[in-house]
Ligand SMILES: Nc1ncnc2c1ncn2[C@@H]1O[C@H](COP(=O)(O)OP(=O)(O)O)[C@@H](O)[C@H]1O
C-alpha cells in the first residue's frame with residue numbers, strides 16, 4: 282500500500298499475504314529449522330527411524346533423510362528450499378542428505394543470532410560465502426587418498442550404518458563394492474549399470490552380484506531348453522512371424538489345395554526366418570517383437586531358447602552385458618553381432634518363481650544385484666542402504682579421496698575456520714565464526730542421538746584436534762568417546778562433505794537474502810470462508826441499496 286494524496290493505493294490482489302523485513306526472514310528461518318528438526322533425530326549410526334504412513338496407508342520405515350523429506354508434504358517455500366538441498370545432495374552424491382539439511386538449519390539459526398545483534402543479512406551471507414569457499418579448500422587438505430577394495434568397503438559400510446541394514450552392512454558393503462568395481466570404466470562409474478532385483482523369501486546373506494542380468498522372463502515354449510551354456514545371444518528387433526499386410530487385405534481361398542499351399546507358404550516363410558537364425562549360430566534369441574507359435578516350435582526343435590516382447594531397456598542392458606548388437610535384418614546375420622553369455626538359464630528361486638539368469642557375460646558392464654530379504658519393509662530399506670553404498674563407492678572410485686567420519690572433519694574445519702576468521706576481520710569475521718560454530722551441529726547431533734553429553738563430547742573432540750595427529754578424531758558413538766576414525770574404519774567420500782557444505786550454504790544464503798514474501802497462492806479454507814462471508818455482506822448491501830464496495834477494492 283502506498284499513500285497518494287491521502288488515498289491508499291492497493292497494488293496487490295485481495296487475499297495476497299505479505300510479510301517483509303525481519304518478520305519475513307524470521308518466518309523463513311523458522312520454516313527451514315522445522316525441516317532440519319524433522320530429520321535431526323535420524324543422524325548417525327544411533328539415529329532413530331521414522332515411520333511414514335502415506336494417504337493410502339502404505340508404510341515406510343526409514344532413517345534416510347531424503348526419503349523422509351520426499352514423503353512428507355511440505356508447503357512453505359523456504360522449507361522447500363531446504364528440501365531441495367537434500368534432493369541435490371542425493372543426486373550428486375547419494376549420501377549425506379541429513380547432514381546437509383541439518384547444517385543448513387544450523388547456518389540459519391546462527392544467522393538469526395547475528396541479525397538479532399544488528400548485523401545486516403548481506404554481511405552474514407558474504408561471510409558465509411567466504412567461509413564455505415575456505416572450507417572447501419581446507420577439506421581437500423584434510424582429505425585422505427583412497428585406493429583399494431578395503432577402503433571402498435569401509436566407505437560403503439559407513440554409508441549404511443544407521444540404516445536398518447546396519448547388522449547386515451557387511452554383506453551389503455561387499456555386494457556394493459563388487460558391483461561397482463565391475464562396472465567401472467576408465468575411472469568413471471555409472472551406477473545406472475547396476476540393476477537391483479529385489480526378491481523376498483530368503484535372508485539377505487543369500488543376496489549376490491550376478492555378473493550379467495536377472496530378468497523376469499520365461500522362454501516361449503517348454504520344448505525349448507531351460508539352459509544354454511556358452512550361449513551365443515542374438516538380439517533381434519524383427520518379428521518372427523508372418524508380416525502383417527500394411528493395408529487390410531483378404532485372401533480368397535477357393536479350394537483345399539489353395540489352403541494347403543497358402544499354409545505351406547506361411548510355413549516356409551517362418552522356416553526361412555528360423556533357418557537364418559540357425560545359420561548365424563545363435564543359441565539364445567531375445568526378440569523385441571512377437572514370435573509366432575510355429576517359429577517358437579522350430580526354434581525349440583533346433584535347441585534354441587527364445588524370448589519375445591523384450592523391453593527396449595532390457596535389450597540395451599543385454600547388449601551392454603553380452604556385447605551383442607541389436608539386429609534389425611534377418612538375412613545374413615553377422616556372427617560378430619552375436620553376444621556371449623557363459624550361461625543363460627531359467628532358474629527356480631525359493632520355489633516360487635522362475636527368473637532368467639544371464640551370467641558369465643563377456644563384457645559384464647551391466648549387472649544385477651539379486652537382493653534378498655525376508656520382508657517387504659526390510660528389503661526396501663536394504664535397497665535404500667544399497668543405493669547409498671553404490672553411490673558412495675562410485676564417488677570414491679572417481680575422486681579417490683575420503684575424509685574421516687563421526688564429525689571429525691566438522692571439528693577440524695571449525696577450528697581452522699576460526700583462525701581464518703581472524704585474518705578476515707571486520708563484521709564478516711563474526712559471520713565466519715558463526716559458520717564455524719554451525720559446523721558443530723554434526724558432532725553435537727551425533728552425540729545427542731547416541732545419548733551422550735554433547736558439550737563434553739565437543740570439548741573432548743576439540744582438545745584432540747588441537748593436538749598434533751588428532752585431526753582424524755571423531756565421535757565413536759558406540760564407545761562414547763573420541764576415537765581415530767581411520768582406526769575405527771569410519772570413512773566417507775570427500776564429495777559428501779564438500780557437496781553438503783556447498784549446497785547448505787547456498788540454500789541458507791538464498792533464504793537470508795529474502796526480505797519480502799508476497800504470497801498470492803491458492804486461498805486457504807479460512808480465506809475461502811472469509812471471502813464467502815464478504816460476498817454475502819456485499820450482496821446484502823446491494824439489496825439494501827447501499828452499493829458498498831468490497832473491502833480492499835477501494836481506489
Ligand atoms: N560408526 C560410526 N561412528 C561414528 N559416526 C558415524 C559412524 N558411521 C557413520 N557416522 C556418521 O554419521 C553421519 C551420517 O549419518 P546418516 O544418518 O547416514 O546421515 P546422512 O543422511 O547425512 O548420511 C556422518 O557424520 C558419519 O560420519
Ligand SMILES: [Mg+2]
Pocket residue numbers: 376377378439440441669
Ligand atoms: Mg548416510
